[in-house]
Amino acid sequence: MSMLLQFLFLSLILLAASTTGGDGQQFAYSGFSTNDLVVDGATTITSNGLLELTNGTDQQTGHAFYPTPVQFTRSPNGTVQSFSTSFVFAILSVYTDLSAHGMAFVVAPSRNFPGALPGQFLGLTDIRNDGNASNHFFTVELDTIENKEFGDINANHAGANVNGLRSLNSSSAGYYADGDVNGGEFHFHNLSLISREAMQVWMDYDATASSITVTMAPSKAARPARPLFTATHNLTSVVTDAAYVGFSSATGTINTRHYVLGWSFAMNGPAPAIDVSRLPKLPRMGPKPLSKALEIVLPIATAAFVLAVGSAAFLLVRRHLKYAELREDWELEFGPHRFSYRDLLDATEGFKDELLLGVGGFGRVYKGTLPVSKLEVAVKRVSHDSRQGMKEFIAEVVSIGRIQHRNLVRVLGYCRRRGELFLVYEYMPSGSVDKYLYGNNEGTTRPVLSWEHRWRVVKGIASCLLYLHEEWEQVVVHRDIKPSNVLLDSDMNGRLGDFGLARLYDHDADPQTTHVVGTIGYLAPELGHTSKATPQTDVFSFGMFVLEITCGRRPVVVVVVGDDESSQEESQCMLVDWVLERWASSGALLETVDARLGGDYNAAEACLALKLGLLCSHPFSKSRPTARQVMQYLDGEVPLPEMAPTDMSLHMMAIMQNEGFDDYVVTGSTASIGTTSVVSGGR
Numbered sequence: 001m002s003m004l005l006q007f008l009f010l011s012l013i014l015l016a017a018s019t020t021g022g023d024g025q026q027f028a029y030s031g032f033s034t035n036d037l038v039v040d041g042a043t044t045i046t047s048n049g050l051l052e053l054t055n056g057t058d059q060q061t062g063h064a065f066y067p068t069p070v071q072f073t074r075s076p077n078g079t080v081q082s083f084s085t086s087f088v089f090a091i092l093s094v095y096t097d098l099s100a101h102g103m104a105f106v107v108a109p110s111r112n113f114p115g116a117l118p119g120q121f122l123g124l125t126d127i128r129n130d131g132n133a134s135n136h137f138f139t140v141e142l143d144t145i146e147n148k149e150f151g152d153i154n155a156n157h158a159g160a161n162v163n164g165l166r167s168l169n170s171s172s173a174g175y176y177a178d179g180d181v182n183g184g185e186f187h188f189h190n191l192s193l194i195s196r197e198a199m200q201v202w203m204d205y206d207a208t209a210s211s212i213t214v215t216m217a218p219s220k221a222a223r224p225a226r227p228l229f230t231a232t233h234n235l236t237s238v239v240t241d242a243a244y245v246g247f248s249s250a251t252g253t254i255n256t257r258h259y260v261l262g263w264s265f266a267m268n269g270p271a272p273a274i275d276v277s278r279l280p281k282l283p284r285m286g287p288k289p290l291s292k293a294l295e296i297v298l299p300i301a302t303a304a305f306v307l308a309v310g311s312a313a314f315l316l317v318r319r320h321l322k323y324a325e326l327r328e329d330w331e332l333e334f335g336p337h338r339f340s341y342r343d344l345l346d347a348t349e350g351f352k353d354e355l356l357l358g359v360g361g362f363g364r365v366y367k368g369t370l371p372v373s374k375l376e377v378a379v380k381r382v383s384h385d386s387r388q389g390m391k392e393f394i395a396e397v398v399s400i401g402r403i404q405h406r407n408l409v410r411v412l413g414y415c416r417r418r419g420e421l422f423l424v425y426e427y428m429p430s431g432s433v434d435k436y437l438y439g440n441n442e443g444t445t446r447p448v449l450s451w452e453h454r455w456r457v458v459k460g461i462a463s464c465l466l467y468l469h470e471e472w473e474q475v476v477v478h479r480d481i482k483p484s485n486v487l488l489d490s491d492m493n494g495r496l497g498d499f500g501l502a503r504l505y506d507h508d509a510d511p512q513t514t515h516v517v518g519t520i521g522y523l524a525p526e527l528g529h530t531s532k533a534t535p536q537t538d539v540f541s542f543g544m545f546v547l548e549i550t551c552g553r554r555p556v557v558v559v560v561v562g563d564d565e566s567s568q569e570e571s572q573c574m575l576v577d578w579v580l581e582r583w584a585s586s587g588a589l590l591e592t593v594d595a596r597l598g599g600d601y602n603a604a605e606a607c608l609a610l611k612l613g614l615l616c617s618h619p620f621s622k623s624r625p626t627a628r629q630v631m632q633y634l635d636g637e638v639p640l641p642e643m644a645p646t647d648m649s650l651h652m653m654a655i656m657q658n659e660g661f662d663d664y665v666v667t668g669s670t671a672s673i674g675t676t677s678v679v680s681g682g683r
């Protein structure tokens, strides 16, 4: 029981201490309620607890005081004791750069200021009464207008005054931040009184030294160690024994609100700390405040919108780049033959390696299935940077696309991108003839092409050549007839494919160096001089093709030279020479027919094919038959001219050496064979 009484007693003492301080009064407010203070003039306490000293009407004054006077002396006519105060304030002007007039912490004998004026008088005095010692008031002013009559230093200062508006000392608003020492000096930070930001002021009067210190800082910042300014004045002569403490403020011609958010005071001790976390919110200035919900939703919505627009743009750009094509005005007329890159990408599943049909001289060929029609196509992807000749080439491709011939692989259309050209062909399920003649490198062996099939292919290609050279509305030169460009359809008919690419590359040629394009072994000798593809150069290539398909050998033959095994050497020679040599030496032309046929061939047809091949490969272009004559020979309508192997062979050697094959540059898939192979061999 006694314990409980002791506890209650102690609690009472503590309670008393908390309200009166060591030997005086103290209080602290974080926000105000209506009965905390006595107000007058324009001053109100807002519903959210702000002390609004002025209400935004101009030329107003307002006061707010702690309701009861504070005892500043211990005994009547004694010395004024030490005291401290601290407050958080904010000034909200309608303008961001101009305000009027200011506010002050006030210690005064009375709550009434008779005759006090607004404006620069801050609701404290008038010009007649200013500085009169009988005023007995002490103030800490926050002044936003420079009034020369009161010796103001600027329009943004704090000052300590007695009895009037002239300051004992003052300073531009700001603070010296702790730990921010610059060359032994604290660094000064300006504060703008009219920044609409809450700021805190501390004022301490030390009676023993008659010193007044004023310190400022942004609200929520800790109290800086170094005060903003100090003043020395014995307040015993100023402050009355009992005096009211509070605030005074006034507006001038500018609509301004002066607010106090929190306040503490103590006699004989430091002012209690203000709980800044509990301070009321300042009203928003400027545009009509948004609702809370909007305040939260709007930034999120804005961010989401920006994000959405950003990613949409990003995706569009990426998509644009991914599917970007090259289109020029002249292509309009070829519109129907133009494929979209997207469709080709879809068709070939993004040019998947598994769909690669082959790598040719000018590019890679992929199998594809067109998205809508489900038509199977072969898509040739050609790297091509040049615009030169592109129009002519496309025109030719498109015109060839219009040619309908059963031995022609149809060009369905094309597509262009930067640096790339795509040609879309009919898909030939059985692949190209060379695969059947030589197998492919991967070791997949195809069945030996029977003589019947070979003969049909030869006749088919010949009829196609005739059509291109003579029967179509304009002369079309294929330029690259060879087994890898002769494809087999499902009925094993030969179909000529890969049109015009050589022509496209011709246009790139540097006129300084004659740049013959095609495939070595199939190039007519005169191309070394003229580099002009003609029907005769096609016939030459066709001749090589016929020899190749009949002999089952590549246009450059590896032969073994030497009598006994030790001195044997490998040597290369042209297929033409090889056939001629065998023919001349043994008179047995048919020995050159592909051994894989196992003798299962029509001897008359094979003999015709070999002789026709030789004739077409004649070094003199004028001695070669035309495509029409070729067709007539093959159909047996016209007999082949008599040919003797020896004189033709001599012709060939002479021509080939004189023509100087070494002089021209060869590009294409088999260019690595080089030029020497052309002149080697023979006798």
Ligand SMILES: *[C@@H]1O[C@H](CO)[C@@H](O)[C@H](O)[C@H]1NC(C)=O
Binding pocket: 041, 042, 043, 055, 056, 057, 060
């Ligand atoms: C501000 O206070 C004054 C004086 O009390 C009053 O006349 C005026 O209407 C008030 N203005 C506003 C906007 O409340």
Ligand SMILES: *[C@@H]1O[C@H](CO)[C@@H](O)[C@H](O)[C@H]1NC(C)=O
Binding pocket: 076, 077
């Ligand atoms: C205090 O001083 C005033 C005048 O300065 C005087 O009239 C008054 O009597 C004094 N009071 C006391 C208690 O000394």
Ligand SMILES: *[C@@H]1O[C@H](CO)[C@@H](O)[C@H](O)[C@H]1NC(C)=O
Binding pocket: 128, 129, 132, 133, 134
């Ligand atoms: C100071 O104020 C008092 C009281 O109002 C007055 O009697 C006196 O004349 C004033 N002094 C001056 C210098 O104006």
Ligand SMILES: *[C@@H]1O[C@H](CO)[C@@H](O)[C@H](O)[C@H]1NC(C)=O
Binding pocket: 154, 156, 172, 190
């Ligand atoms: C601080 O304010 C003073 C007075 O207005 C001015 O002269 C000074 O340049 C300001 N300093 C900074 C860093 O803004």
Ligand SMILES: *[C@@H]1O[C@H](CO)[C@@H](O)[C@H](O)[C@H]1NC(C)=O
Binding pocket: 079, 207, 208, 209, 210, 234, 235, 236, 237
């Ligand atoms: C202040 O003035 C009073 C009365 O004149 C005096 O008693 C006191 O000692 C003074 N204080 C200081 C610090 O000088």
Ligand SMILES: *[C@@H]1O[C@H](CO)[C@@H](O)[C@H](O)[C@H]1NC(C)=O
Binding pocket: 168, 169, 170, 227, 228, 229, 230, 231, 232
């Ligand atoms: C005013 O305050 C400054 C800064 O504290 C100080 O250096 C200066 O001496 C003071 N002036 C007077 C007259 O007290």
